[in-house]
Amino acid sequence: MTRFSETAWQSIAPLYGKIADLPFNRELAAGSLSPERFRFYILQDSLYLAAYARALSLAAARAPDGEAATIFTRSAQGAIEVEQALHGGILERFGVDRPTAEKTEASPTCFAYTNFLLAAAQKESFEVLAAAILPCFWIYWKIGCGISEAARPENPYAEWIATYSDPAFGAATQSVVDLCDRAALAAGSAERARMLTAFIQSSRYEWMFWDSAYRQEGWPV
Numbered sequence: 001m002t003r004f005s006e007t008a009w010q011s012i013a014p015l016y017g018k019i020a021d022l023p024f025n026r027e028l029a030a031g032s033l034s035p036e037r038f039r040f041y042i043l044q045d046s047l048y049l050a051a052y053a054r055a056l057s058l059a060a061a062r063a064p065d066g067e068a069a070t071i072f073t074r075s076a077q078g079a080i081e082v083e084q085a086l087h088g089g090i091l092e093r094f095g096v097d098r099p100t101a102e103k104t105e106a107s108p109t110c111f112a113y114t115n116f117l118l119a120a121a122q123k124e125s126f127e128v129l130a131a132a133i134l135p136c137f138w139i140y141w142k143i144g145c146g147i148s149e150a151a152r153p154e155n156p157y158a159e160w161i162a163t164y165s166d167p168a169f170g171a172a173t174q175s176v177v178d179l180c181d182r183a184a185l186a187a188g189s190a191e192r193a194r195m196l197t198a199f200i201q202s203s204r205y206e207w208m209f210w211d212s213a214y215r216q217e218g219w220p221v
């Protein structure tokens with residue numbers, strides 16, 4: 001049987017191409033992205049990472065074995081550390097103080113994506129939850145590596161680029177790919193189909209997250 005991860009990646013290949021081609025990511029790689037847009041992104045991403053870390057902890061709590069529990073526990077800790085370290089430093093450097101950061105409200109896209117993940121953590125099977133989480137790793141790893149190859153060392157966003165092209169992040173990504181493949185092997189075809197739907201849905205939200213940051217999306221009312 002074809003590995004779940006292979007089927008899943010094939011099903012989002014055109015969408016991945018669109019993500020890599022987004023103005024946000026092309027300008028990030030070129031170093032020409034406006035600081036306002038990056039600041040908006042980092043503020044929204046802090047909110048995202050806090051919710052994402054909760055979804056990862058819930059995945060750890062629901063994991064069928066110690067190996068899966070360890071992967072998600074470590075990932076939850078990693079998400080919190082990125083949120084605190086990278087975001088703490090970057091926000092300051094881009095001129096955002098703590099009170100401003102704390103007042104920031106989630107954009108419609110950030111709100112929808114985080115609630116999608118947290119809803120999956122509460123009401124979907126562990127397998128579907130893992131598949132919903134997978135694009136958060138996999139797409140960031142691929143985008144991080146792609147941008148890292150294209151970017152020059154003096155790129156103003158080098159720290160962000162280094163975080164997501166770090167081989168340790170690659171290893172974490174691979175462990176979640178393998179975990180999803182194992183989960184899919186044990187799942188029936190209906191469950192596999194639900195996993196694929198969740199994987200695609202998160203991937204669409206990844207596109208929307210970068211697009212919404214570029215547009216500095218707010219609530220229409």
Ligand SMILES: Cc1ncc(CO)c(N)n1
Nearest residue numbers: 045048049136137140209
């Ligand atoms: C929106 C989003 N998806 C994935 C990651 C990777 O952790 C991130 N930092 N932000």
